[in-house]
Amino acid sequence: MTAGVDTPDRRGRTGLDRHGRDLTGNPRVRIRDVEVLSCDWYVLRKTTFDYQHSDGHWSRQQRETYDRGDGATILLYNTERRTVLLSRQFRLPAYVNGHPDGMLLETAAGLLDGDSPEEAIRREAAEETGHTVGAVRHLFQVYMSPGSVTERLHFFAAPYDTAVTGGAGGIAAEGEDITTVEVPFAEALDMIRNGAVADAKTIMLLQWAALDGPFRPTDTPDRT
Template identity: 35%
Template structure:
């Protein structure tokens, strides 16, 4: 009889297969780099020592896509992103609202604060979409992703905090224009793609058909 791949929870590799041998801080600046040496028991039973770096950028991160269902529009922003400048010559990519949590701050409270600071928006509701790790092989920070709702009332100033180097341009887009960003590959920030696709799955009737796109 042919065998099938293991898919049950019992087949998940357990933490007991990994022993942490040493940890040391290799770098501390705006980010920290921790060097960790581990002993991994491989699937064939042999032991292997490996060293990995874990990069942390302060605390965990929150991100939110503000949407106005009644008017079929949403908010994105542009702000300076140095890695995108260096790698893609695209210093101001479109993205959702995002930021780091402050000491002792909960994810929902941090999301509401970031929306007000950066987008000038008071969230009417917040819906938690998922907790994600953008690059789990090296980045230690978790990102909690939210859909937020807002309405057409005038927004506060927003724009971020000047003392943190933020100069954020907030842009309101129709659902149709936002969907076109996905089709053309113009939205390249991973958390923004996840949140927009989640919105499209939750409210497919509010988006134009993608057939033939």
């Protein structure tokens, strides 16, 4: 008996090996087997499939996929002050892969955990920054690392004022220790150039704000 397959894992899940077996959207892909390698919290699977190449021949391939669920992120901005609100927190994967201290500046973000993307990002913004978000704008959704990670991330933007309406810092019970940082927008763009901002979702949102969003040149139409 295997946890997550025949018996419940620590999150009460079974049948995790059935994920993806019934896909029919691409006739050049035939799923042959799905094996659960780990389901301690998120799910690591190894999928065996046949793939038809452009010249017509078929090959059998295997890929590992890491399923942590989908997520959402938001850029909080203030056009009067020309600032953005970011968070700083420790990221172990970045630390072990060359980041000097693992303390990354990021836009507020989190997993959906069963909520809609808009519900989730309102929750995460409140938990991380202490700000209750008003009207939010859904910008786009992106597969952040499609070669190995299944996560699809929903991108939002919303204005903020200087009033903090609740606690910030993240969820202590989950080990979060988050600091909120207000950064002038021009400085935030410079931080991309000098490497002080090295998080992909944050870079994408800051560049959206500069090109199409609230800090775009005044003679440039809003294209989103």
